[in-house]
Amino acid sequence: MSYSELSVEERATIQVSHAQGLSLRRIACLINRSPSTVSREMRRNRDAAGSYSARVAQQRMKVRRQACRPMRKLLPGSERFELVIHMLRQRLSPEQIAGKLRSMNIPSLRDAYVCRETIYNAIYALPVGELRKELILCLRQGKTTRRPRLGGVDRRGQIPEMVSIHLRPPEVEDRLMPGHWEGDLIKGKANASSVGTLVERTSGYLMLVKMNDATATSAMEGFSAALNNMPLAMRKSMTYDQGREMAQHAEITQRTGVAIYFCDPHSPWQRGSNENINGLIRQYLPKGTDLSVHSQEELDAIALQLNMRPRKRFDFKCPIEVMSEVMQKALAMQYDAPASIQ
Numbered sequence: 001m002s003y004s005e006l007s008v009e010e011r012a013t014i015q016v017s018h019a020q021g022l023s024l025r026r027i028a029c030l031i032n033r034s035p036s037t038v039s040r041e042m043r044r045n046r047d048a049a050g051s052y053s054a055r056v057a058q059q060r061m062k063v064r065r066q067a068c069r070p071m072r073k074l075l076p077g078s079e080r081f082e083l084v085i086h087m088l089r090q091r092l093s094p095e096q097i098a099g100k101l102r103s104m105n106i107p108s109l110r111d112a113y114v115c116r117e118t119i120y121n122a123i124y125a126l127p128v129g130e131l132r133k134e135l136i137l138c139l140r141q142g143k144t145t146r147r148p149r150l151g152g153v154d155r156r157g158q159i160p161e162m163v164s165i166h167l168r169p170p171e172v173e174d175r176l177m178p179g180h181w182e183g184d185l186i187k188g189k190a191n192a193s194s195v196g197t198l199v200e201r202t203s204g205y206l207m208l209v210k211m212n213d214a215t216a217t218s219a220m221e222g223f224s225a226a227l228n229n230m231p232l233a234m235r236k237s238m239t240y241d242q243g244r245e246m247a248q249h250a251e252i253t254q255r256t257g258v259a260i261y262f263c264d265p266h267s268p269w270q271r272g273s274n275e276n277i278n279g280l281i282r283q284y285l286p287k288g289t290d291l292s293v294h295s296q297e298e299l300d301a302i303a304l305q306l307n308m309r310p311r312k313r314f315d316f317k318c319p320i321e322v323m324s325e326v327m328q329k330a331l332a333m334q335y336d337a338p339a340s341i342q
Contacts, residue, residue, distance in 0.1 A: 005061065006033075006041060011054035014038060018052050074114065074122035084119055088138040091283055092309060094119035099316040140279050159247055162262045165239060165270055172237055172261075178202040178326040179236035181258070182274035183223060185245050186281060187214055188291035194245075195291050195299060196222050197281065199273045200234070204314070205323035206277055206306050208299035212292075220248040224255040233330040237261060239271055280306055 006014075010031045017027040024042070028035040045057035074081045080101070087097045094116040101114055123139070126132035171177040180201045187194045196209030196219065207229075209222040227235055237259045240246050249260045263270040284302045285291055307323070310316035 006031075006037070006057075008054065008058055011041070011057050014041060015052050015054040018042065074118060076122075076126065080114065081122065084114075084122070085135065088123075088135055091138065091280075091305070093140055094123075095312055096310050096316070099312060100310060103316060140283065159242060159244070159249065159262065161250060162242070163260065165261045165263050168237065168239070168261045172201070172239070175201050177236070178330045179234040181227070181238040182271040183238050183240045184271065184274045184278060185211070185214060185219060185243060186278055186285065186291070188285075189288050193290055193292040194218070195281075195285060195294070196226070197274060197278060198223065198226055198238070199277050200319075200323060201273055202326050203322040204273060204277070204311055204319040206281075206303045206319065208281070208303045210294065210296045210299055214245055216245050216247040219245040220251050220255075224252050227252075227256040227258055231327065231331060232257065233333070234327060239263065241268070241271065277306065280309075 010033070013031050014027055017030060022030075024038050025035050028038045031038075041057065042052055045060055046052045047056070074084060083101070084097055087100065088094075092100070097119055098114055098116045120139075123132070123135045126135070172180045178200065182199045182201060184197045185194045186197060191214055194211045194214040196211055198207040198209065199205070207226050209226045211218045211222045223238075227238075235256055235258050238252075239261045240249070241263045242265055246252075246260070246262070249262075252258060253260055268275045281302070284305075285294070304320075307320040308318050310318055314322050
């Protein structure tokens with residue numbers, strides 16, 4: 001038999017009946033409760049003089065119920081909440097913040113684990129106002145739904161001599177060998193300006209490339225220059241979509257030695273690393289703005305910030321750290337290889 005809390009009416013009946021001198025059994029019959037329930041209610045809530053007040057009993061019940069509820073882990077104004085706000089303003093995601101909090105040696109933060117959902121809930125539970133608006137804008141995306149991953153029919157002209165993604169070497173897919181990149185072009189207002197993005201698949205390391213425009217010539221020159229800044233051991237392949245800006249892909253391969261593979265039409269998930277980082281880049285380079293105003297130095301600074309962000313898949317190490325490690329290994333393998341195969 002389940003127990004239900006006494007109602008206000010039942011407590012009022014207990015108060016009146018007790019004042020009239022009725023026995024506990026008689027009071028229990030009046031409210032259809034067991035005598036032990038009435039006895040426990042009287043014992044817990046009467047004052048020192050032995051009097052029972054329904055109003056006082058109801059207030060005490062609310063206090064006890066509130067005390068039983070687990071304390072919110074991210075109370076506005078608390079040390080943990082202020083630390084989360086600081087990290088959000090540094091453009092860290094809730095998942096990255098949760099990982100950082102676990103690794104931080106702060107005694108006052110050891111009492112409870114905070115997951116990313118707790119952080120999301122704390123943000124959206126804030127009252128409507130400037131702080132709530134600011135923190136939501138710090139989040140990567142405001143969308144609550146995801147588009148289904150369905151391919152489509154390519155209605156654009158075919159790029160000559162494309163090599164399909166399905167012909168990539170297996171080492172590209174498993175992300176174990178460094179030097180394989182994913183590329184894309186993010187475009188500005190009216191598609192008149194653009195910035196190239198290159199993400200190394202093993203480390204998640206990002207390079208941003210200033211473009212004069214969104215033409216194939218600009219893409220060829222910009223990507224070639226950026227890739228040639230990397231050691232030969234880090235220039236193996238690039239995976240790209242079927243955008244017309246890659247019409248001169250053969251020239252990129254000729255200049256850099258990087259083999260280029262093309263995704264299926266309308267299948268951005270085949271360049272998952274690049275699509276993921278593009279959402280982060282848009283926090284710095286919003287859609288609908290003129291991207292030509294940003295110098296290469298400014299783009300390098302943005303890339304550095306993103307390369308310093310901890311990542312869950314690297315156990316919250318930064319891409320720049322992972323890139324340094326994998327590049328050293330790649331160079332060591334190159335120098336240790338026999339001269340005939342270098």
